[in-house]
Amino acid sequence: MNKVKSGWQYLREHSRLRRYLVIGLYLLLTGGLIINYGLLNRQATKHDDTPLNSYQNFSGGSNAQGVKLVQRDYSPSQQRLIATFEVQPATDPTTEILAQYLQFKLATVAPERLKMVVIPVTENKYVVMVDHLKNDFQAIRLRLVNATPQPDQSTSTRPQADFIITNQAKIKRAKVSNLSPQKFAIKAINDEINSDKRSVKRQGAKIKIAKQAIAADNDKIATKRENRKYEIASQQSQTDSDIETLNGDIEQNQQNITASKNKINSLKAAQALLKKKQTAIQNGTFKLAKVTKSTQITHKN
Incomplete structure (x- = not known):
């Protein structure tokens, strides 16, 4: 007890040392709080949700x-x-x-x-x-x-x-x-088939629009060629440039039609394979993966 009193008396008599001791304790406590917050924050961040549609x-x-x-x-x-x-x-x-x-x-x-x-x-x-x-x-x-x-x-x-x-x-x-996993798999595949069917319709609509654009371009070209007969040289030069542009647009639309047709063929082939998988699940020849049990997250895994 006498030692405690003598220590306290010593600090009272040495104000500079007392001030250093207070500052040291403050820094120690503040540092501890910062470190503790960092650990807690890192632990919370560790389990942040993965955003949707982000590879x-x-x-x-x-x-x-x-x-x-x-x-x-x-x-x-x-x-x-x-x-x-x-x-x-x-x-x-x-x-x-x-x-x-x-x-x-x-x-x-x-x-x-x-x-x-x-x-x-x-x-x-x-x-x-x-x-x-x-x-x-x-x-x-x-x-x-x-x-x-x-x-x-x-x-x-x-x-x-x-x-x-x-x-x-x-x-x-x-x-x-x-639904059971097997029936849900059949439904999920059926949803994919329906999605492919909608894609086929969209590609068909693109083909229709491209064909209409080609027909309109051909009408414009025919009109310009007819009017060209009554134009002066400078006007004919511009008309020739316009016809060349329209032919380029026709070529681009023809390429778009070919791409859409290829896409339709791929989608229909995919539908056939999905239907085949659906049948295989129904008759048991296609086996789903076995049920997996969960484990607990640790710092090692």
């Missing part, structure tokens, strides 16, 4: 293909989340990611027993169905792993892209399909 690259790989989350629907009453992903079309066939080499892994922040089914609608479009997801879930992570075999790559360094969905996300909250 995420596969980290750790040279593949130029990205993947994006295009839709997320959640029903609290059904405890079901449906997320739709699209893989960017490959420009190099040697780096293309096939459905058989794209792995999906589900993890949660809090311990939860979730089940996930992945439905490959097309080679570039995937629907993920997550069940038993309670309304008060904190966050889930859907990790997409590119498991395409690479001679210089181990299984532990496979390229991956992470997508975070939290309960604060702007999720479309509505009643989602309560």
